[in-house]
Each structure stands twice: as structure tokens, then as C-alpha cells.
Amino acid sequence: MKTIELVGYGHPDRFADYISEKILVENLKQDQKAKVAAEVMVTRNIVFLGGEIYSKAKIDYKKLVYEAIEKVYGNKWWPNYQNVRIINDIKAQSPELIKIQQEEIVAADQGVIYGFYNQKRYERIIMLYQIIDSLQKKFPIAPDWKLLFNQELKELSISVCGVKAKVHPNINLFLKQQFLKYNLKINVIVNPKGEWLIGGPLSDTGLTGRKLMIxxxxxxxxxxxxxxxxxxxxxxxxxxxxxxxxLAYKISQQKKVKTVLVELNYKIGDKIPKVIVRTYKKNKMFEFNYNYDLSLNDWIKEANILEVDWSEIVLKGGVIFYLKDILK
Structure with missing residues (x-):
């Protein structure tokens, strides 16, 4: 885990994530019992909406997509986006899945899910997003960027869209100065293969969920x-x-270890997962089962996550920006 990879919210895949979260949020605003699995594909000329939804909400999806494009790109980075075709093939969720959610919320599918905590890594990711935010305020770069931050080599490689090559040295110097504010002397490489002026969906197709590792x-x-x-x-x-x-954060505090990985296993219909914990100390890994007794339904009520605007979380950088406020 020496290298961190991040992308901007204007990266086509992250933009697809953003639209899918907007679909979720708009449905929940009108119907908190809505069941949503929204998938989006974004191209230069077409935005395709798919997935399955069970909801009483009445939503103008065409308007939703155009508003999303305007907020992220506007005509500056997506000229004539008003001509983009919106294809809506969202279908009703299976009645068999709806039936199992009648009394309380349970797992809608099987799954293996991981949670993680390491304070230094969390802080480094948030630091990187804050530095790029400062960069976007200083230079007229597009919202489409991507970076690799190698902590061991103390090197940042970043590709930013929308600026001429003559500006690259200024961006390089600015980024080095930003890192010095965090007492880090970093080798910075800007646009290693030269100018990148056409970005976002004009140059690449975006799909919901393709940036899982981000x-x-x-x-x-x-x-x-x-x-x-x-x-x-x-x-x-x-x-x-x-x-x-x-849970990983809680265990790290209890056991006084820096790094914790928590694995949850749900079967469809489960209220409570099976939990396996892995802690890491002095290059050794320790694994044990954990007795977790809070139901999915009760956790959702306790966490109050129905009120969160998840589309704004994507614009900030992703799920870690929600976690940083609750891991206290």
C-alpha cells in the first residue's frame, strides 16, 4: 500500500458515479423506502441510464443528467452538451427482492465487503484532495485529472487536463510548495506525456463502478x-x-494498532454479517472472528445515512470524505 491512486470528479467514470448517486439521492428525497440500483454509461453523445428501481418518486431524469453535466463540466469542458442524447432504460426492481424488505431492511444480495482503517493513509488521501482543490482554484484546469502518489519514493505523478504545456512548470512549482505546507518534499511530475487538452466524456467513456479501487x-x-x-x-x-x-476504526483504537482490515460476509436476507478482522503490527498479521450484533436496519437508523447527499460526497472525493467525519 505504498502508492495512492486518485482521480477527479470530472473523470468520466467518476462522473458516471456522480449521476448514479444523484439518482439515488433524488429518489430518497421523495421516498425514503426507495430501492435503487442505478447504473450509468457516459459517452461523448449519449448518457445511458440503466439499473433497477422501486420507488414512488417522480423524477425527470433528462433534467437530472443535464444539471449534472452543467455542474461538473458546463459548456467550457463539454461544448454543446445540451445536444447529448439521454437514454433511460431504468426498470422496476424484481418483486422477489422487494418482498424480502417488507418488515425491515436486510441484505438485498450476498456479498463480501471490506472496511479499512489506517490514520496516515486517510490523512494522506484527504491531503491530496485538498492540494488538488487548491490547484483548481489557482489554475484553469479541467475537473478531469488523475494522480499517483508514491509515498516510499516521495513522488507525485499527475495528469491534468485543460492547460497548455507552457503552464506545466508553474503547476509543478505550485504543487511542490503545497506539499511543503505539510512538511513534505516531493518530486512532482506533471503531464508526463505532454499536453492533455481534451478530457472528460469527450475523450473517454465513463461507467459507474469502474473506479472501485478509488x-x-x-x-x-x-x-x-x-x-x-x-x-x-x-x-x-x-x-x-x-x-x-x-468497525475497523473502533478496533484500531481498542487494540492500539495502526492498520485494521475488516471483512463482512452477508447472505441475501441477512440482518447481521459474519465478521473477520485482520490487524497488522510489526509486519505480522493477526486474524480473528468478531461478534457483531447490530442489524443492518438498526445501523441505518443509528447512522442517519438517509439524509446524506451522496452525490456531493463524490464531488468531494468519495466515501473517505464521509468516513473522516464519523471516524472520531
């Missing part, structure tokens, strides 16, 4: 394979990450 704490941490974005809270791919990460 939501898995910057890559290098175990991931169960399920997409976090666009899911309601009966979908343990989403809720399980939050439960397991908070």
Missing part, C-alpha cells in the same frame, strides 16, 4: 467487487463499507 481507500486495499455508488442501503456493497470501516 473508493477502496486509494487502491491497494482489499475490495469485494461491488460498486459503492448508486445503491440504496439494503445493498451491502454500499452500507457494508461504512459499517466495516467504522
Amino acid at each position: 473508493d477502496a481507500f486509494g487502491a491497494g486495499v482489499s475490495h469485494g467487487g461491488g460498486a459503492f455508488c448508486g445503491k440504496d442501503f439494503s445493498k451491502v456493497d454500499k452500507t457494508g463499507v461504512l459499517i466495516a470501516s467504522k
Whole structure:
């Protein structure tokens, strides 16, 4: 886990995540019992909406998508986006899945989910997003960027879209100065293959869930394979990450270890998962079963996550920005 990988919210995959979370949030605003599994594909000329939803909400999905494009790109980074075609193929959720959620929220599918805690890694990821936020305020870069931060080599490689090559040295110097504020002397490489002026969906296709490892704490941490974005809270791919990460934090404090990985196993219909914990100390790994007795339904009530605007979480950088406020 020496290298952290992150991408901007204007990366096509993250933008697809953003739309899928907007679909979730808008449904929950009108119907807190909504069941949502929203999938999005974004191209230069078409935005395709798929997935399964059970909801009483009445939503203008075409308007939702255009508002999302305007907020993230606008005409500056996606000229004439008003001509983009919106295809809505969202279907009703299976009645068999709806039936198992009647009395209380239970796991809507089987899944293996991981939560993680390491304070230094959390702080480094948040630091990187804050530095890039400062960069975007200083230079007219596009919201599409991607970086690799190698902590061992003390090197940042970053590709930013939307600025001419003559600006690259200024960005390089600015980033080095930002790192010095955190007492870090970092070798910075900006746009290693030269100018990158066409980004976002104009140059690449975006898919919900294709940046799973970004939501898995910057890559290098175990991931169960399920997409976090666009899911309601009966979908343990989403809720399980939050439960397991908070549990990892709790165990790190109790056992005074720096790094904890928590694995949850849910069968469809489960209220409570099976839990395996791995702690790491002095290059040794210790594994044990953990007795966890809080039901999915009760955890959702306790955490008050129905009120969170998950689309704004994506714009900030992802699930870690929600976790940083609850891991206290």
C-alpha cells in the first residue's frame, strides 16, 4: 500500500458515479423506502441510464443528467452538451427482492465487503484532495485529472487536463510548495506525456463502478467487487463499507494498532454479517472472528445515512470524505 491512486470528479467514470448517486439521492428525497440500483454509461453523445428501481418518486431524469453535466463540466469542458442524447432504460426492481424488505431492511444480495482503517493513509488521501482543490482554484484546469502518489519514493505523478504545456512548470512549482505546507518534499511530475487538452466524456467513456479501487481507500486495499455508488442501503456493497470501516476504526483504537482490515460476509436476507478482522503490527498479521450484533436496519437508523447527499460526497472525493467525519 505504498502508492495512492486518485482521480477527479470530472473523470468520466467518476462522473458516471456522480449521476448514479444523484439518482439515488433524488429518489430518497421523495421516498425514503426507495430501492435503487442505478447504473450509468457516459459517452461523448449519449448518457445511458440503466439499473433497477422501486420507488414512488417522480423524477425527470433528462433534467437530472443535464444539471449534472452543467455542474461538473458546463459548456467550457463539454461544448454543446445540451445536444447529448439521454437514454433511460431504468426498470422496476424484481418483486422477489422487494418482498424480502417488507418488515425491515436486510441484505438485498450476498456479498463480501471490506472496511479499512489506517490514520496516515486517510490523512494522506484527504491531503491530496485538498492540494488538488487548491490547484483548481489557482489554475484553469479541467475537473478531469488523475494522480499517483508514491509515498516510499516521495513522488507525485499527475495528469491534468485543460492547460497548455507552457503552464506545466508553474503547476509543478505550485504543487511542490503545497506539499511543503505539510512538511513534505516531493518530486512532482506533471503531464508526463505532454499536453492533455481534451478530457472528460469527450475523450473517454465513463461507467459507474469502474473506479472501485478509488473508493477502496486509494487502491491497494482489499475490495469485494461491488460498486459503492448508486445503491440504496439494503445493498451491502454500499452500507457494508461504512459499517466495516467504522468497525475497523473502533478496533484500531481498542487494540492500539495502526492498520485494521475488516471483512463482512452477508447472505441475501441477512440482518447481521459474519465478521473477520485482520490487524497488522510489526509486519505480522493477526486474524480473528468478531461478534457483531447490530442489524443492518438498526445501523441505518443509528447512522442517519438517509439524509446524506451522496452525490456531493463524490464531488468531494468519495466515501473517505464521509468516513473522516464519523471516524472520531
